Amino acid sequence: MNETIRQAKLYDVPALSRIEQDSFDSPWSADEIAKDVTSKDGGIYVAVIESGGETAGYAEMRTVAGEAQIYNIVIDKAFRGRGLGEMLLRHLIDRAKEAGCRLMTLEVRGGNGAAMELYHKLGFREVGRRKGYYAKGGEDAVLMDLMLGEFEITVEV
Numbered sequence: 033m034n035e036t037i038r039q040a041k042l043y044d045v046p047a048l049s050r051i052e053q054d055s056f057d058s059p060w061s062a063d064e065i066a067k068d069v070t071s072k073d074g075g076i077y078v079a080v081i082e083s084g085g086e087t088a089g090y091a092e093m094r095t096v097a098g099e100a101q102i103y104n105i106v107i108d109k110a111f112r113g114r115g116l117g118e119m120l121l122r123h124l125i126d127r128a129k130e131a132g133c134r135l136m137t138l139e140v141r142g143g144n145g146a147a148m149e150l151y152h153k154l155g156f157r158e159v160g161r162r163k164g165y166y167a168k169g170g171e172d173a174v175l176m177d178l179m180l181g182e183f184e185i186t187v188e189v
């Protein structure tokens with residue numbers, strides 16, 4: 033299949049919202065997605081992945097002060113298991129590096145095996161947990177990060 037990744041536009045919002053509704057118990061609304069897609073805050077980046085001309089998924093990332101935070105990554109059920117989630121996450125990692133970020137962070141439900149596997153595959157490590165964070169099901173929120181570059185440590189003596 034022919035895959036492309038590009039910055040999301042306002043006309044993508046209905047398709048992104050449909051994928052969101054199909055994938056999450058508490059999906060972001062179309063308005064929330066539109067707000068991020070049209071944000072003038074240069075730190076917010078919304079990426080769309082297309083496969084064979086169809087919208088297959090999207091991801092949101094915020095970069096600030098040398099850190100990139102993944103807000104969301106989702107692939108349409110019909111397109112999962114074909115490497116698209118990994119492609120999209122690698123794209124975000126490249127973009128964050130280009131933006132000079134040295135650290136990428138994210139938060140994931142402890143029971144989300146597919147996402148945890150994906151993050152581990154790309155080198156993320158677990159750095160903390162918020163116990164029973166999610167009201168529904170009482171699952172932990174797992175905090176993960178990935179080093180993107182070298183940190184300079186200055187020791188003053």
Ligand SMILES: CC(C)(COP(=O)(O)OP(=O)(O)OC[C@H]1O[C@@H](n2cnc3c(N)ncnc32)[C@H](O)[C@@H]1OP(=O)(O)O)[C@@H](O)C(=O)NCCC(=O)NCCS
Pocket residue numbers: 055104105106107108111112113114115116117118119139140141144145146147149150151153
């Ligand atoms: C998580 C998600 C984005 C993965 O997208 P995907 O396109 O299906 O994943 P890929 O095909 O690119 O798989 C890449 C790697 O992820 C892991 N993975 C993907 N699906 C998996 C599954 N069902 N079970 C276990 N590991 C899985 C594997 O490590 C896989 O590598 P491999 O193929 O070499 O084994 C997708 O399952 C999804 O949209 N889930 C719902 C939304 C969600 O939970 N998002 C995360 C919010 S934090």
